[in-house]
Amino acid sequence: MNILTAISGLWIALGVVVIVVLYVVMAYNGLVSQRNLVEEAFSTMDVYLKKRYDLIPNLVETVKGYAKHESGTLEAVISARNKAVNATTDEARLQAEGDLSQVMGRLFALTESYPDLKANTNFLDLQNQLKLIETEIAQSRKYYNGTTRDFNTKIETFPSVIIANMFGFKRKPLYEVNNETERENVKVSF
Template identity: 60%
Template sequence: MVKYIVIGVVVLILLWVIASYNKMVRSKNKVEEAFSTMDVYLKKRFDLIPNLVETVKGYAKHESETLEKVIAARNAAKNSQNVQERIQNEAALSGALHNIFALAESYPDLKANTNFLDLQGQLLKVEEDIANSRKFYNAVVRNFNNVVMSFPSNIIAGIFHFEKQPMFEVADAAERENVKVSF
């Protein structure tokens, strides 16, 4: 009789371990999917930036430092080695893009250029998509981190090396400020 109780308890613990592990795998896959979705929008932004910079160059020749910073920030973000580095580099890129739009305020001809306006509109749409995908990614990461950090599933997470994932958030205090854009 005791033998069956022990076997039953062992089977229940084993089933719980399997269920917990599978839940963490599903959650981890959702995190990776959410990041990949956001990465698609980030790639769209990377592709738009050179066109935007070239358009601005024609009007703002002596503002090359601002444009070089945008390209450098784009390249750093594109070549990030891990999620944490990517988060920091994306924040720097967002700040650099705000500088281009601020620069455009100084050049009325540039603000009236249809190519610039089209690129700006596309970039603003992509930025909106990025913001939405960041929200989704952060929600998925929150759920995953809750599973990984909660007792008793944190025991399983430790055994199978599931680690807390970073949120995608604004890293720079200057980026938290509103940017004035007028048309």
């Protein structure tokens, strides 16, 4: 009977080990999958941001012809664009993007002072392209934040937090509006 009990205990212990190993593998794979979704969401947002980066110099050049004495605003737009393009971390990129969005609002506010600019077909075309891109960026930010929220929740809840800590999964930053003035409505009329 003792040998039978020992063998039964061995099978039970082996079963528990197999279950634990299977859980670790499944949890790890789930975390990797979720992290990849976050990275894909950030990459998607990055594609739209690149489109905006490419469009901004054309927009600034068009405005320059009409608003020569508004160089401070135009330089701020280019500076914010360059800061966003050259950001090296996700956190820095997200912060720079917020700054760029704010300064772009000031650029479009300039059109109030320049009626000829509002009638320029090149400017209107660039403005419409930028409007479309901004909508795409907003959608990609929502997707990024949703996947990031799910990933962060998964790595912070029990029992997957144990696996996340064992394998070095770190919290990802959300895209947030950090500048309180950016939360205010910008008056832009065309």
